[in-house]
Amino acid sequence: MTPTAWPRVILEDDEVVGFVMANWDPENEIPEFRGGIWRLNVADEAKGRGVGRFAVEQVVHEARRRGYSQITVLWDPAEDGPEGFYLKAGFEKTGELFGETVGTLAL
Numbered sequence: 001m002t003p004t005a006w007p008r009v010i011l012e013d014d015e016v017v018g019f020v021m022a023n024w025d026p027e028n029e030i031p032e033f034r035g036g037i038w039r040l041n042v043a044d045e046a047k048g049r050g051v052g053r054f055a056v057e058q059v060v061h062e063a064r065r066r067g068y069s070q071i072t073v074l075w076d077p078a079e080d081g082p083e084g085f086y087l088k089a090g091f092e093k094t095g096e097l098f099g100e101t102v103g104t105l106a107l
């Protein structure tokens, strides 16, 4: 496993309803990979109930604790992708990398 990875499952009662993996790597030569969300998945049956928003809040909390002033995420710009979700969470589109949209959230 990558030592900079920060994987967490999200529970609702005893059920796993989501998975988020952040990455904390402040020295990474690619600025977009210094701190932020690598993966976020919410179980189909739990979508639309705030689990994704909760996951972003937890990553933000951890980023602040580590002294970050911003976090990034890359998403697939496809119509049915998560862009609307990340924009609603406060991310701004700040570029493109490897064909994906880069979103940045100032903390």
Ligand SMILES: CC(C)(COP(=O)(O)OP(=O)(O)OC[C@H]1O[C@@H](n2cnc3c(N)ncnc32)[C@H](O)[C@@H]1OP(=O)(O)O)[C@@H](O)C(=O)NCCC(=O)NCCS
Residues within 6 Å of the ligand: 037, 038, 039, 040, 041, 042, 043, 046, 047, 048, 049, 050, 051, 052, 053, 054, 074, 075, 080, 081, 082, 083, 084, 085, 088
């Ligand atoms: C994108 C994803 C993480 C959202 O999780 P979720 O738990 O359904 O989202 P939430 O219920 O917390 O939604 C928060 C807000 O974003 C909105 N939203 C959620 N998904 C959206 C989408 N795809 N487009 C636009 N708005 C969206 C919700 O309506 C909600 O708005 P509100 O605050 O007005 O109520 C989830 O759909 C998912 O796992 N998708 C597949 C994997 C993926 O794309 N992961 C991200 C790539 S790293």
